[in-house]
Amino acid sequence: MEKIRVVHYINQFFAQIGAEDKAHVPPEIKQGVIGPGILLQKLLGDSAEVVATVFCGDNYYAEKSDVVSEEIVNMIAAYKPDIFIAGPAFNAGRYGIACSTACLSVAKKLSIPVVTGMFKENPGVEIGRGLYIIETANSAAKMKDALTAMVGLALKLVNDEEIGTPEEEGYLPRGVRENYFAEKIGAVRAVDMLLRKLAEEPYETEYPLPSFDRVPASPPIIDLKDRMIAVVTSGGIVPKGNPDRIESSSASKFGEYSLAGLDKLTSAGHETAHGGYDPVYANEDPNRVLPIDVLRQLEQEGVIGKLHELYYATVGNGTSVANAKKYGEDIAARLKEAAVSAVILTST
Amino acid sequence: MCTIVPISLTVGANRIIPTIAIPHPLGNPDLSIEEERKLRMSLVKRALAALQTNVTEQTVFKEE
Known part of the structure; x- marks a missing residue:
């Protein structure tokens, strides 16, 4: 059986190009693994191969995201990937946005599964709503945990296996609802939940409220x-x-x-x-x-x-x-x- | 006033002015001092105009 072909996206920092002084570098692609890709390859095992790694400066991507996304899609298409993995970006905001933006473009243009990973407060989560985003810790110290979960989900996606709930697989809720038959009707479940709440016992809402902090716009100032x-x-x-x-x-x-x-x-x-x-x-x-x-x-x-x-x-x-x-x-x-x-x- | 407009939209800012670049939102080191100051003035004036504009939803005030 042929190996699954993986292309990995990382930023300039993880590509070992440099830190903020190199945040303006344009995208580039190299054959094989770079930086965290070494661990990614190890976790993927023998069934899959990281054929190429594409990297870009965080500022360059953030400031020219439309152009860069198109460039990245063209670069990786040449490597005929079966799946695209970006990051993990942890709590790095521009990196998270780059991962989500790249995943959205690749999924749309190449019609292959995509997986990324980041901290739940990363602004990339909102941009990438609907993508499979593995929830990570807020620092790269948890690289192995993050990549392990990303690889698990990636292999399931590429092998067309059934994907479990966000809790089971470790991804952030995608805002997708699935129908299923519950054992108890809604009224009973609601009262059960209320009783647990009154008894100060843990309960899980079936319909979490969005956590965006929205404020009405202030009136314009005059004079x-x-x-x-x-x-x-x-x-x-x-x-x-x-x-x-x-x-x-x-x-x-x-x-x-x-x-x-x-x-x-x-x-x-x-x-x-x-x-x-x-x-x-x-x-x-x-x-x-x-x-x-x-x-x-x-x-x-x-x-x-x-x-x-x-x-x-x-x-x-x-x-x-x-x-x-x-x-x-x-x-x-x-x-x-x-x-x-x-x-x-x-x-x- | 920010360069990465999607972040400001995500966090809920109501009046948003797109700026020049992450390390110098209100400047451009490639310009002469006079030109750069002119650029900064035009951005700040756009912000003041936004403050005087009635908005009912998140609004990005792009260059006219």
Whole structure:
């Protein structure tokens, strides 16, 4: 029997090209395995072979995703894969988006099964809704667990075997509902669930509510020339030396800093603490992330009433959604207290 | 203001301005200082215009 042909997608980091300084490299394909592909091949065993590995810089993919997806499809088509495996991306946001985007394109254009893996809070999960995405831990320390589950599911898909529920196979719910005959009618199940809830016993909902945090849009502001505007960033712009020691990844806090007397940010006074993008451009001119220079000009010209004297910054890199929400609520309360009318948020 | 618009859509931002690049959302080091500042001004003005626009759902304010 011929071996199952697998093509693997990884980013520049796992391809051992480099870190953020290489995040702009265009896609490339090489025969055989690279980096985590070695373990992938080991787990696949003798029945399947990783025939090629395609890799791309995270920024390059994120900024040109349509073009890159098409390029990747063309590159891997030449290797005639039976299945496409991307990642795992764990909690790396741009990498997760790249994995999901590549999987969607490959599935659509080549009509082969695709599998990826990432942490449940990775923004790639939302982009790849409907794909088979194995739920992984949030760090690459769990590479083996992630790849083991991905391989198990991949082999089942390519061999056309029956796929179990998300819990059984370890993939994130795809939003697909399947009909089956239940032993008890809905009313009985609902009352059972209610009784367990009242008794504070564990129960499992049959219809989980979506967890998206949606807020109604604020009404537009009028009379901009009389209003105070504030700036907040997840791009990590802090006073030089990072006085609050905001972490370069998985930030545990945000900072509140003064803009008093500054008509722009300079490389002498500010820098970025963010560890998730190449800091060269932001350190050279921090206004590229937090546009204080032009906001001051607009303040002097009377276009806006006033620029708030304080700004808020954290590092968005790998920061959990729960923490980010907490910082957001705290920052919003302080801005309201200061009678700020509107906020410009910049992210990297 | 962000470069990866799908992330802002996922997290629920209501007024979104697409920007230049991940490491320099509000700048472009390839331009002259004057040109770069002009670019930054136009992006910030677009953000201010968005703040003054009524929206009922998530809206991406693209270049006009």
